[in-house]
Amino acid sequence: MFRGLFDFRNQKLILRWEILSSVFFFFIISLLILYNQSDNTQFVTSSFYKQILWFCIGFFVFIIVQFIKVQYLYDYSYFLYLLLFALLLSTILSPERGGAQSWIILGPFSFQPSEVGKIIYTVFLARFFTDFAEKKDLSWYFLFMLILLLLPAIIVAKQPDLGTAMIYLSIIMPMLFWSGFSRGLILLLIFPVVSLVAVSNLMLFYIWMIICIVILFYVRDSLLTSFTNIGLNLISGIASPYIFWNVLNNEQRERILTTINPYLSPLKDGYQVIQSMISIGSGGALGKGLGQGTQTHLRFLPVRDTDFIISVISEEMGFIAILFILVALIWFIYWCFEYAVKIENKFASLLLIGSCTIIFMHFIINMGMVAGLLPVTGLPVPFISYGGTFFLTCSILLGLINNIINNYI
Numbered sequence: 001m002f003r004g005l006f007d008f009r010n011q012k013l014i015l016r017w018e019i020l021s022s023v024f025f026f027f028i029i030s031l032l033i034l035y036n037q038s039d040n041t042q043f044v045t046s047s048f049y050k051q052i053l054w055f056c057i058g059f060f061v062f063i064i065v066q067f068i069k070v071q072y073l074y075d076y077s078y079f080l081y082l083l084l085f086a087l088l089l090s091t092i093l094s095p096e097r098g099g100a101q102s103w104i105i106l107g108p109f110s111f112q113p114s115e116v117g118k119i120i121y122t123v124f125l126a127r128f129f130t131d132f133a134e135k136k137d138l139s140w141y142f143l144f145m146l147i148l149l150l151l152p153a154i155i156v157a158k159q160p161d162l163g164t165a166m167i168y169l170s171i172i173m174p175m176l177f178w179s180g181f182s183r184g185l186i187l188l189l190i191f192p193v194v195s196l197v198a199v200s201n202l203m204l205f206y207i208w209m210i211i212c213i214v215i216l217f218y219v220r221d222s223l224l225t226s227f228t229n230i231g232l233n234l235i236s237g238i239a240s241p242y243i244f245w246n247v248l249n250n251e252q253r254e255r256i257l258t259t260i261n262p263y264l265s266p267l268k269d270g271y272q273v274i275q276s277m278i279s280i281g282s283g284g285a286l287g288k289g290l291g292q293g294t295q296t297h298l299r300f301l302p303v304r305d306t307d308f309i310i311s312v313i314s315e316e317m318g319f320i321a322i323l324f325i326l327v328a329l330i331w332f333i334y335w336c337f338e339y340a341v342k343i344e345n346k347f348a349s350l351l352l353i354g355s356c357t358i359i360f361m362h363f364i365i366n367m368g369m370v371a372g373l374l375p376v377t378g379l380p381v382p383f384i385s386y387g388g389t390f391f392l393t394c395s396i397l398l399g400l401i402n403n404i405i406n407n408y409i
Contacts, residue, residue, distance in 0.1 A: 004072055011067045012406040019405070022332035023398060026383035027055060029325065033312055034386055036291035037305055047305050047386045054388050058395035065399025070407065074347045077127035084120045087113035088155045102159040114156045114164045115393055119400075121152060122171055122354035129179040130347045162255070163365065163377025169193075170361040171354050178340070178353045184221025188229045195236035205237055255375040262372060269376070275301045276308055276370045279315040287318030305386040307378055311370045322367075325384075329363055332356070339405045348408045355397045 034048040073080075087104065091113060094104055103112050128149070149172070157165035176186055191212050195205070212233055216226045254269045262270030262277075279295040282288070293315040295301045304312050313321050336356035343349040359382045366381050368374035380387055382394045 005069065006064075006067045007069050008067050011069070011403070013063070013066050014402075014406045016335075016402050016405055018335045019332060019398075019402060022328040023383050025328045026325070026381075029313065029317075029321070030309075030384045030386070032290060033309060033316070033384075034305060036316070037296065037312065050388075051386050051391075054391045058391050061392055061395045062399040062402070065396055066403050066406070068400075068403060070345075070348050070351065070400075070404060073123050073351070074127055074130075077124045080120045081124035084113065084117045084124075085152060088117065088152055091155075091159060102156070102161050102164075112389065114159070114161060114168075115389055117152065117156075118164070118167060118171075118358050118393065119355075119396055121168060122175075122358065123351060125149070125171060125175050126347050126350035126354055129175055129181075129350055132179075161378075162375060163379040166365055166377065167358060167361055167379070170365075171357050174357045175350050175354050178350055179346075182221060182225075183219050184216070184225040184229070187215065187219065187221075188225060188232065191229055192232040192236040195233040196240045209233060255377075259372065259375045272302055272308065272376055273369075273372045276311040277372050279308075279311040280371065283315035283318050285319050287314070287316045287321065290316050292316060306380050307366070307376075307385070308370055309381060309385050310367055313384075314370075325363075329360065333360055336401060339409060343404065343408045345408050348404045352401055352404045355400050358397055359394060 030051060031048065034051050037047070090104060091102055102114055150169070153165045153168035156168060173186065173190065176189070195208065209230075212230065216229060219226075254265060258265050258270040258273060262273040264270060266274060275295060279293065279301055282295065283293075288294070291297070293301075293312060295315055296304050296312050301308055301311055310322070310325075313325070333356055336352060340349045340352045343352065362379055362382050365374060365377060366379050366385075369376055369379070380390050383391070
């Protein structure tokens, strides 16, 4: 099966610095923060030195990915999806680890299928949307198939891993739009999800329904699609309380409630959000200085090297540092879309869009989480948060982006 996966003779190896410059900036920020957070200078225990090691391993992986034939991924995408689905289902039989059944444990070894699954899921979606993009007359059959595509996200959410499930769902919309499907079909998938949240306030739900009708009138899709959209919005609104109290588990419900008001649980689920907002607010525009963050060094802020590293950056380097990170992220996304427009191969273009979407959404969801705008999900920040498996996942995604640009432009 793996024969023909690599082509060391014909694949191009060119470092696209317009893409990589943002990544190196993120990594420098990471090292500056981790160096001042490390409590031990020993190589084995210091997250600073470990991060350098992971960067070296990640760069090696990035280089190896340059020689992967994208056509091979296209050919075996459906098989990879079935493999992912089987691995996710197998986690149901695995014991809990950290309060979640998201790991497959084989003796002393363990791995999280949903992490590498982000890449496999993106490859599959690129193939799926490529195959269906030309079949405009199968829109309703396509909609049925799309519901089946949501199953991996549903399984991940039930592990429970709400953050990773959000990443799975976020991949679909940009790729669906890039495939050229009708705006009405895309809105048919987006609007009911928004209604699930908007119904938390009855007046907000009424306003949202009026906005939906106005947008659908402007889009001017078929009457059947428009009325179906409105009907699904009403069903979502009615079903929202049932989903909240019967589908979500206690931990997920508490995280959502503490997002609305973290002081509902100031010593438990709301503690992280409260301490994060204090860190962000106390940093001001220019920050307190590297190594001077009181929330960090007095250990009020939890998981400061990973999930809440943006809060540390804000406290010690100020809002100006967050602004520079956002500019670098926008620069990265701009060049990804700039190249995606030029790529004629549909599958390669979609795979590029999906890969950069994963990186982008990790940034957005994490920043929303530390600011108290989104539930605490445990999603790290690409190339900034300390970590091994996730750093390698991001290195593979970056390698795919660079690979596609080199061989399809």
